[in-house]
Amino acid sequence: MEKEIKLDRVMELFFRAMKGESLSVQQLAFEYNVSTRSITRDINSLKAFLADHADILGYAELEYSSTNHCYSLKMDHFLSNKELLAITKVLIGSRAFSSEELLGIIQKLKVNTTSADRIKLEQLICKEIYQYDEVGSDCHSVIDNLWKVTDCIENRNVITITYYKMNRDLVKRKIKPVSIMFSEYYFYLIGYRYETDVSNMPIYFRVDRIVDIIVHREKYVLLKEQNIDEGMLRRKSQFMWPGPTRKIRFEFSGPSVQAILDRIPTAKVTDRQADKSIIEAEVFGSGIKMFLLSQGAWVKVLAPDKFVEEMKLEIEKMQEMYK
DSSP states (O other): OOHHHHHHHHHHHHHHHHTTBBBBHHHHHHTTSSSSHHHHHHHHHHHHHHHHHHHHHOOOEEEEEEETTTEEEEETOOOOOOHHHHHHHHHHHHSOOOOHHHHHHHHHTTTTHHHHHHHHHHHHHHHHHTTTTOOOOSSSSSSHHHHHHHHHHTTTEEEEEEEEEETTOOOEEEEEEEEEEEEETTTEEEEESOOTTOOOOEEEEEEEEEEEEEEEEEEEOOGGGGOOOOOHHHHOOOOOOOOOEEEEEEEEEESHHHHHHOOOOOOOOEEEOOOEEEEEEEESHHHHHHHHHTGGGGGGEEEEEHHHHHHHHHHHHHHTTTO
């Protein structure tokens, strides 16, 4: 019985240390109503356990601080303050989750830091959390939708989604889900229409606009040309708008060519002139047109001819609005 009590106490100390708590021998002896010698033996047992299981736990050690006379757990798999700060900044900047979801994620991430780092992190991000402004969402939970759709993709289940279009029409679509991607504040479900007589062009649905998902027992099989390489798709499609794959060429005279190359991963500079660069890229979808138009007079599209005409027509429509 005494051995069981000791084992329970050692396990408690281990989990308390994992949560970032500093372990004081004096305080623990008072709390558990045992001698300081017993707590010291418990801590030595933990030290031996961590050393014996380094192959599983990685570097893990109970370090003693002469400043506060406490032991704290140092582990490789703990996120450092700087790592967690970077992850948290990305999560906040994405604006993809509700305030409640974001706070829940951050709270769980903070468990993987030391107590000292946790306090410092809270001080660094408290203002951003307070001012956090999530994007508008129609669904109950983006995270729940993501998990449900991901499960359907893995199991190749046909699904029917109830979905708000951009014009706010509520529609139902029976689809074959194949991939999830994130771009500029939103998660996107990429899939194909269930009907076999429609185009093999993939279609995009914003996950936050999906208000209901019905999972069918029916499984689907993709055609060879329908298999999506997410890595290649991300390189070619940065704007989550469907459309053809095409090679484009344009000149750019803006101040930062690197910003264009970062935004379009397939882009490369093929020629440099006095005040402009000639850039070529292979892109998927029509979103590239909106991006290039956002660059104003810094961009002039050179090829292909059909794309040049599309840009001209769009610019003419814009000019008409200001007459």
